[in-house]
Amino acid sequence: MRGMEPLDFRSDTVTRPSPEMRAAMANAEVGDDVLERDPTLDRLERRVAELLGKEAALWTPTGCMANGIAMMLHLSRGDRFFAPAQAHVLGSELGTAAWLAGGMPEALPWEGKPGRITGDQVRRAAGNSGPYYTLHSKLLCLENTHNFAGGTCLSLEDHRELVATAREKNLLVHLDGARLWHAAAALNVALKDLAEGADTVSVCLSKGLGAPMGSLLCGSKDTIQEARRVRKMLGGGVRQGGIMGAAGLIALDYLPRISEDHDKARGLAEGLRALGFSLEAPETNILLVPVASVPKATEILRGVGVLVTSVGSSLRFITHRDLDFKDMEEALQRLAPQAAEIRSVA
Numbered sequence: 433m434r435g436m437e438p439l440d441f442r443s444d445t446v447t448r449p450s451p452e453m454r455a456a457m458a459n460a461e462v463g464d465d466v467l468e469r470d471p472t473l474d475r476l477e478r479r480v481a482e483l484l485g486k487e488a489a490l491w492t493p494t495g496c497m498a499n500g501i502a503m504m505l506h507l508s509r510g511d512r513f514f515a516p517a518q519a520h521v522l523g524s525e526l527g528t529a530a531w532l533a534g535g536m537p538e539a540l541p542w543e544g545k546p547g548r549i550t551g552d553q554v555r556r557a558a559g560n561s562g563p564y565y566t567l568h569s570k571l572l573c574l575e576n577t578h579n580f581a582g583g584t585c586l587s588l589e590d591h592r593e594l595v596a597t598a599r600e601k602n603l604l605v606h607l608d609g610a611r612l613w614h615a616a617a618a619l620n621v622a623l624k625d626l627a628e629g630a631d632t633v634s635v636c637l638s639k640g641l642g643a644p645m646g647s648l649l650c651g652s653k654d655t656i657q658e659a660r661r662v663r664k665m666l667g668g669g670v671r672q673g674g675i676m677g678a679a680g681l682i683a684l685d686y687l688p689r690i691s692e693d694h695d696k697a698r699g700l701a702e703g704l705r706a707l708g709f710s711l712e713a714p715e716t717n718i719l720l721v722p723v724a725s726v727p728k729a730t731e732i733l734r735g736v737g738v739l740v741t742s743v744g745s746s747l748r749f750i751t752h753r754d755l756d757f758k759d760m761e762e763a764l765q766r767l768a769p770q771a772a773e774i775r776s777v778a
């Protein structure tokens with residue numbers, strides 16, 4: 433058994449910057465990104481915009497800020513937006529859409545598989561314009577992969593159908609692609625295909641790719657120019673942002689390896705099944721494991737040095753670059769003696 437240092441499966445955000453990343457940050461070429469442009473942030477924004485097939489991109493410190501800016505750009509008071517049930521923008525961003533953008537959320541229930549919504553649902557929900565006192569249906573918000581559904585992917589076909597339906601119903605589309613990298617790798621399609629037709633897309637460099645912070649909001653030149661104003665309004669205009677931009681550029685080097693994290697999650701799922709747990713095979717790097725009591729199971733796991741969080745009545749394991757394949761075996765060895773108790777303790 434390795435030393436008892438904890439194996440941290442709580443999120444793919446717990447990764448630490450690699451020595452190479454720290455060196456790049458220390459040596460980054462920087463400017464003042466509020467007065468003019470920081471050259472390294474500029475380089476990162478161009479690179480990500482190109483990857484996603486959009487005209488422009490804007491760096492933000494967090495995914496919440498990128499999503500919040502998109503909401504503020506797309507929604508006004510008296511508007512309504514749709515998102516799949518349990519989307520991050522609905523329940524985990526303190527209601528930015530309502531507080532700051534004035535939009536009323538409407539959650540669409542999953543259909544077919546966890547996290548999935550269909551064009552028909554959007555068509556029905558958007559309906560036809562009603563009398564003056566009804567909300568204007570304005571925006572469709574997608575999430576790929578869907579975090580709380582267990583990292584499930586929205587397929588390219590579903591994405592295209594949803595975008596086409598949004599157009600038909602005059603809805604704008606924002607895609608929360610915090611883990612779009614994971615979806616693209618799992619589905620074996622290009623990032624830009626999964627972003628096609630979306631008016632704005634947010635992606636995160638701090639989830640799975642190893643950057644200490646940083647997200648990008650991508651869209652048309654005009655949209656991103658306006659987004660830069662809103663970022664400043666929210667206090668997100670940073671000066672020598674190239675320090676973080678350099679970390680982001682290194683983080684992108686992990687893209688070709690991201691499916692390793694999916695393999696780790698699949699291996700872990702098989703091991704857990706062999707220990708008697710019943711669970712769905714993960715599509716990406718997020719694994720949900722139903723248990724009788726989440727607080728008790730979490731405590732038992734913590735006691736053997738395996739850190740997890742939860743979604744509903746399931747434990748959530750997220751694999752990432754700072755845990756390797758041996759760590760998966762190690763985690764299974766640590767929890768095996770407790771497996772029966774974890775499964776059954778209520």
Ligand SMILES: Cc1ncc(COP(=O)(O)O)c(C=O)c1O
Nearest residue numbers: 494495496497520575579608610
């Ligand atoms: C799907 C999704 N969107 C947005 C965010 C927000 O990102 P941040 O924590 O950088 O604000 C998260 C964070 O986990 C997420 O999982």
